[in-house]
Amino acid sequence: MKKNHHMSILRPFLILTVLFSFHHLSAQQQTITTSPPNNFWNNVQFGGGLGLSFASGYTDITISPSAIYNVNSIVAVGTALQFGYVSAKNDYTSTIYGASLIGLINPIPQIQLSVELEEINVNTDYKYYGVSDSFWNTALYVGAGYRTGNVTIGARFDVLFDENNGYYSDAFMPFVRVYF
Incomplete structure (x- = not known):
C-alpha cells in the first residue's frame, strides 16, 4: 500500500516535470527560428x-x-x-x-x-x-x-x-x- 501511495505522489510531479521540459524546449526552438537572419554585407x-x-x-x-x-x-x-x-x-x-x-x-x-x-x-x-x-x-x-x-x-x-x-x-x- 505504501508503494502505491508513493507512486500517486510521484506521478503528478513527473507529469509536471515532463510538461515544463517540453515547454522549455519549445521556447528554445522558437527563439532560434525567430532570431533575425545574419546579413552578409553588414560584416564586410x-x-x-x-x-x-x-x-x-x-x-x-x-x-x-x-x-x-x-x-x-x-x-x-x-x-x-x-x-x-x-x-x-x-x-x-x-x-x-x-x-x-x-x-x-x-x-x-x-x-x-x-x-x-x-x-x-x-x-x-x-x-x-x-x-x-x-x-x-x-x-x-x-x-x-x-x-x-x-x-x-x-x-x-x-x-x-x-x-x-x-x-x-x-x-x-x-x-x-x-x-x-
Whole structure:
C-alpha cells in the first residue's frame, strides 16, 4: 500500500516535470527560428593597403584594394588586388599585378595579426641589358600591426622569400592597412 501511495505522489510531479521540459524546449526552438537572419554585407569592410619603400635610388610603391568579411570580432578573412611599381635607378623598372587571400586575427582590439598568400605577375625591364622578363611570384606573409580605429600600421615577413629567385628585394615589408 505504501508503494502505491508513493507512486500517486510521484506521478503528478513527473507529469509536471515532463510538461515544463517540453515547454522549455519549445521556447528554445522558437527563439532560434525567430532570431533575425545574419546579413552578409553588414560584416564586410572595404579598404586596403599601401606599401612604400624608399632607399638611395630605389622606389617601391604598392596599392592593394581589398575587402574582408568579419567572421566575428576577432577573425576576418578576405581578398585583395595588388598593383605596384618598382624602380631601381639605372638598373630596372617593374610593374606588377596580382591577388591575395587574407586572414586577420585581432586577439585584442589594438593588435592585428595577419597571414596573406599573394600571387603576382611581375614584368621587369632591365635598363642596362635592354631585356625584359615576365614571371609569377608567390609569397606567404605573416605580419603584425598596431590597430587604432580603422587603421593598422605594422610589418609583414615573407616566409617563402628567396633572394635569388623572386620579385622583392627583402622579406621584410612595412604596411599601412585601412578598412571602412
